[in-house]
Amino acid sequence: MTQEKQMQLIRLICLIIPIIILGYITLTTNHKQNSGTLWRVDITGYDPRDLLHGRYIRYQIDWAKYGAVTATRGSTKTLCLNKAPEGGIEPVVSLDTADNCASTINAGKTAKNWNYQGRRYQIPEKYANALDKAFADRKNKFSIDIRVHKNKLYVGDLHMNGKAVKYNYRNIQNQYIASLGAKFAPQEFTLAVKNLRPYQVTDSQACVAYEIDWAKHGLSFDMSEQTPDLCLTHSKDGRVIAAAAQNGTQNCSARLRSGAWNSTWNYPFETFCRNNRHGKFLLDQYKKDPTAFAARIETNQQENLYVKELIIDGTPFNDAFNIFYSK
Amino acid sequence: MGLKHKLKKWTAAELIEASQASAILKHEKQGIGTKYFRGLIGLALLTIFGGLAMIIASNWAEISGATKLIGHFILSGAAACTVWQGKIRNNYWLREGASFIFAALNMTLIVLIGQVFQLNGTVESALLLWILITSPMLFIFGESRMIAILWLAGFLATTALNLEDLIERFDVSYATENSLYLMLISCVPAGLLFSAMTPKFKTLRPEWQHSYLITATTLYILAGLAASFGWYDDSDFLNRQFKNLYWLPTALFTLWAVGLYGVSRILQSATNKALCQFAAIAALSALISFLPNRPEIDTMATIHFVLFAGVIGYFAIPLSLHGFVTLAILLITMRLFAFYIELTGPMFAMGVGMIVTGIILLVVLRLALKLDKKVKAKLFGEEE
Numbered sequence: 001m002t003q004e005k006q007m008q009l010i011r012l013i014c015l016i017i018p019i020i021i022l023g024y025i026t027l028t029t030n031h032k033q034n035s036g037t038l039w040r041v042d043i044t045g046y047d048p049r050d051l052l053h054g055r056y057i058r059y060q061i062d063w064a065k066y067g068a069v070t071a072t073r074g075s076t077k078t079l080c081l082n083k084a085p086e087g088g089i090e091p092v093v094s095l096d097t098a099d100n101c102a103s104t105i106n107a108g109k110t111a112k113n114w115n116y117q118g119r120r121y122q123i124p125e126k127y128a129n130a131l132d133k134a135f136a137d138r139k140n141k142f143s144i145d146i147r148v149h150k151n152k153l154y155v156g157d158l159h160m161n162g163k164a165v166k167y168n169y170r171n172i173q174n175q176y177i178a179s180l181g182a183k184f185a186p187q188e189f190t191l192a193v194k195n196l197r198p199y200q201v202t203d204s205q206a207c208v209a210y211e212i213d214w215a216k217h218g219l220s221f222d223m224s225e226q227t228p229d230l231c232l233t234h235s236k237d238g239r240v241i242a243a244a245a246q247n248g249t250q251n252c253s254a255r256l257r258s259g260a261w262n263s264t265w266n267y268p269f270e271t272f273c274r275n276n277r278h279g280k281f282l283l284d285q286y287k288k289d290p291t292a293f294a295a296r297i298e299t300n301q302q303e304n305l306y307v308k309e310l311i312i313d314g315t316p317f318n319d320a321f322n323i324f325y326s327k
Numbered sequence: 328m329g330l331k332h333k334l335k336k337w338t339a340a341e342l343i344e345a346s347q348a349s350a351i352l353k354h355e356k357q358g359i360g361t362k363y364f365r366g367l368i369g370l371a372l373l374t375i376f377g378g379l380a381m382i383i384a385s386n387w388a389e390i391s392g393a394t395k396l397i398g399h400f401i402l403s404g405a406a407a408c409t410v411w412q413g414k415i416r417n418n419y420w421l422r423e424g425a426s427f428i429f430a431a432l433n434m435t436l437i438v439l440i441g442q443v444f445q446l447n448g449t450v451e452s453a454l455l456l457w458i459l460i461t462s463p464m465l466f467i468f469g470e471s472r473m474i475a476i477l478w479l480a481g482f483l484a485t486t487a488l489n490l491e492d493l494i495e496r497f498d499v500s501y502a503t504e505n506s507l508y509l510m511l512i513s514c515v516p517a518g519l520l521f522s523a524m525t526p527k528f529k530t531l532r533p534e535w536q537h538s539y540l541i542t543a544t545t546l547y548i549l550a551g552l553a554a555s556f557g558w559y560d561d562s563d564f565l566n567r568q569f570k571n572l573y574w575l576p577t578a579l580f581t582l583w584a585v586g587l588y589g590v591s592r593i594l595q596s597a598t599n600k601a602l603c604q605f606a607a608i609a610a611l612s613a614l615i616s617f618l619p620n621r622p623e624i625d626t627m628a629t630i631h632f633v634l635f636a637g638v639i640g641y642f643a644i645p646l647s648l649h650g651f652v653t654l655a656i657l658l659i660t661m662r663l664f665a666f667y668i669e670l671t672g673p674m675f676a677m678g679v680g681m682i683v684t685g686i687i688l689l690v691v692l693r694l695a696l697k698l699d700k701k702v703k704a705k706l707f708g709e710e711e
Contacts, residue, residue, distance in 0.1 A: 010467065011411075015407050018460040022400075022440065026396055026400075055386060122442045126388060166388065
C-alpha cells in the first residue's frame with residue numbers, strides 16, 4: 001500500500017469514527033432500553049420550586065412506596081425488585097438481595113443506579129407550560145417505565161394517571177392551557193396582609209415576612225387541601241373580591257393559578273426587604289402600626305402573582321419613605 | 328485617498344516599481360478579502376449550529392425519537408461525505424466548512440441520543456465524548472484557524488469540566504484532590520505552548536500552531552493576573568484547601584518557573600524564548616500568592632496585579648506585540664481605579680461620589696491613552 005493510500009485510509013477512519021461510535025451507542029442503548037423486565041414506578045418532584053426546569057422535569061423515583069427503602073446518595077446496597085402479589089408491573093422492592101430477585105439495580109452515582117437523586121426527564125418545549133401546570137396539580141399521578149439491564153436502570157415512557165404522556169401531549173395542553181379561555185391583561189390590585197414578622201438580615205438590611213390575608217377578600221381555604229385557581233374581581237365599592245375560579249362564564253378581572261411556586265397565589269408567605277435607611281424606616285413603621293400595611297400586587301397573562309410593593313397607610317412604601325424624610 | 332490611487336501616485340513619482348505596486352495591491356486585496364470571508368463563514372456556520380442545537384433542544388413531540396435519530400445520522404453522513412469531497416477536490420473552504428458542520432453535528436447527535444433515550448447525561452460527559460470522537464477528524468481535515476479555535480474551545484471546556492470528576496473517581500482526600508487538580512490544570516497552558524513550539528506542527532498546521540500560541544499566552548496572562556487576587560484570601564487558605572500538602576502549590580509553581588526558564592535557555596527562536604520566559608514569570612506570579620505564611624495585606628493584590636501587568640507590557644518588545652503595551656496600560660489603569668473604589672467604597676455609593684468617580688475615570692483613561700501613545704512611540708517608533 002502506497003503512503004498516499006495509507007493516508008487516505010487514515011482519513012477515512014477518522015471521518016467515520018464519530019458515526020460508528022455514535023451509531024453503536026444508539027443501537028446498544030436502544031437494545032438495553034427495550035430488553036429486560038419492564039417495571040412502572042411512581043415519581044415525585046423533590047424540589048417543588050424546581051420541578052420543571054428548562055425543558056426537563058426533575059424527579060426522583062418514589063421507591064419508599066414499594067418497600068422499606070430510602071434512596072440516599074450514600075446508599076451502597078443493591079435494590080431487589082420482585083413482582084407484587086397482585087400482579088401488574090409495579091414492583092415490590094427491598095434491599096435484601098438474598099431472595100430471588102426478578103431484577104436487581106446497583107447503587108452508585110449515575111442515573112443508571114437506583115439511588116440517583118438528580119433524575120431529569122426531557123420534555124418537548126411546546127408542551128412544557130401545560131406539563132408544568134399538570135405537575136403542579138396534585139390530583140395527577142406521574143409514573144415512569146423503567147427497564148433493568150445488567151443491574152442498570154434505563155428510563156422509558158413517562159405516564160400521567162396511567163396514560164403515556166407522549167401520546168397525550170395535546171390532551172394535556174387542552175386541559176391545562178386551552179380551557180382557560182381568554183388571557184387576562186396585566187393588572188394591579190391592593191390586598192390586605194396579615195401575620196407580619198419583621199427580622200434583621202444584616203446590620204444594613206431589614207425584612208418583613210407576611211401573608212396575604214385572602215379571608216379579608218372573601219376567600220377561605222385549607223392549605224392542606226387541593227387549592228383552586230383564583231378569580232379576582234372588583235366590588236362596586238372598589239374592594240378586591242377573590243373566589244375559586246370556575247370554567248365557563250365567570251366574569252373575572254384577573255385569574256391567579258394555584259401551585260407550589262412563589263409566583264402562585266397560595267404560596268405561604270412573601271418577604272419585603274430594604275437596605276440602610278429604607279430598612280430602618282420599614283422596621284419603624286412596623287413598630288408604629290403593623291395593621292397599616294397592605295400589598296400592591298401585579299397579575300400577568302400567565303396567571304402569576306408578583307408583589308410590586310408594600311403600602312403603608314394607603315401610600316406606596318417609597319413615597320411614604322420620601323415624605324417621611326422630606327419633613 | 329484609496330490605496331489604488333496612492334499606489335498610482337507613488338509609481339508615477341518613481342517611489343516604487345509598477346510590479347511592486349501590483350504586488351502590494353494583490354496582497355492587500357487578498358488579505359482583506361480572506362479576513363472578512365473567514366469571519367463571515369465562521370459566523371454563518373455558527374448560526375447553522377445554533378439553529379440545529381435549538382431544533383434539538385425544542386424536542387419536537389410530533390416526530391418520533393427513531394425518526395429524529397435516523398434523520399440526524401443521514402445529516403451527519405452527508406456532512407462527512409462533503410468533508411471527503413472537499414479533501415478530494417482540494418476545495419479549502421468546502422472542506423473546512425463541512426468539517427465545522429460535521430463536528431457540530433457530532434455534538435448535536437450526542438445530545439439527541441441522550442434526549443431520546445433519557446440518559447440524564449451531563450454537559451461534561453457530552454463534551455468528553457465529543458472531543459474523543461471528533462478530535463482525529465478535526466486534526467486530519469481541519470487546517471483553518473476557525474477549526475483550530477473550535478477544537479481549542481472544546482478542549483478547554485472539556486478539560487475544565489471533566490478534570491474534577493476524573494480526580495473524584497480516585498477516591499482520595501479533599502487536599503489530595505485539590506493538589507492533583509492544580510498539578511494537572513497547570514499542565515494545560517504549558518502543553519499548548521510546547522506543542523506550538525514543535526517545528527513539525529508549525530509546518531503541518533500553521534493556523535493551529537498560531538491559535539495554540541495565542542491560547543497559551545492568554546491562559547498565562549489570565550493565570551498571572553488572577554493569582555494576584557490570592558492576596559485577598561486569608562493566610563490559612565492553604566491549610567484549609569491543601570491540609571498537610573500546603574507546600575505543594577509553592578513547590579509546583581517553583582518547578583514550573585524554573586522549568587520554563589530552563590527551557591527558554593535552550594531554545595533558539597527569540598519569540599519562543601520570550602514566551603517561555605513570560606510563562607515562567609506567570610508561574611512565579613502564581614507562586615507568590617500561594618506562599619505559606621505570607622502576610623495578609625489586601626493592598627498587595629493591587630501591587631501584584633500592577634507589577635504583572637507591567638511584565639505583560641515589557642514583553643511587547645521581545646514578542647513584537649504592540650498590543651501588549653495597550654493591554655498593560657489598560658489593565659494597570661483599571662486596577663488602580665478598582666483600588667481607588669476599594670478605598671473610597673462608601674463614598675462611591677453616594678450620588679456625588681459616583682459623579683466624582685466617573686470624572687476621575689474619564690481623566691485617568693485619557694491619561695492612559697496618552698501614555699500608551701508615548702510608550703509605543705518610544706519603543707516602536709510609532710507616530711504619536
